[in-house]
Amino acid sequence: MKEQGIWKPSDESIKTLEKMKHTVNPYVDTVKKQIPFEVPKLPQSESLSSLIKQSWNAGVMATFAFLANLPNKVEDWKTGGMQTITKNPDMKKFLDSFSSKNAPQSK
Known part of the structure; x- marks a missing residue:
């Protein structure tokens, strides 16, 4: 090619x-x-070129919009996932067992 x-x-x-x-x-x-x-009829070379450029540009813009929003989305997914996990009593108990081990001991 x-x-x-x-x-x-x-x-x-x-x-x-x-x-x-x-x-x-x-x-x-x-x-x-x-x-x-x-x-x-097939599009003329000029209009075909324009269509390809528009499609390419739209794809590039969508990709960068996704990448720009990715940190916020990951944070939202993490927060939502943790809320869902901690609603389960067994999982909450399991997670609490780790935080009690790391908590400062009172004398």
């Missing part, structure tokens, strides 16, 4: 896309004739 220009600068990638469309077009016409419904 790299040799064909897919991962090269965008102007070369667009040329490769146009070349692929030109090569595939006769086969697409043959298949279209065999399909009983209308197949929508």
Whole structure:
């Protein structure tokens, strides 16, 4: 794929896309004739490039939003998990056994 220009600068990638469309077009016409419904046209190179950029940017923004909120989410999950665990009397007793061992001894 790299040799064909897919991962090269965008102007070369667009040329490769146009070349692929030109090569595939006769086969697409043959298949279209065999399909009983209308197949929508492929987007133009410029709009396809724009769609890819928008999708990429949305994915990047969602990833960084997730990473930015991760510390708060982990804290919420920890707090909620501990509250759920301590509601169980057996677990509360088990956890309390550790805190009583670490508590300072009174003389």
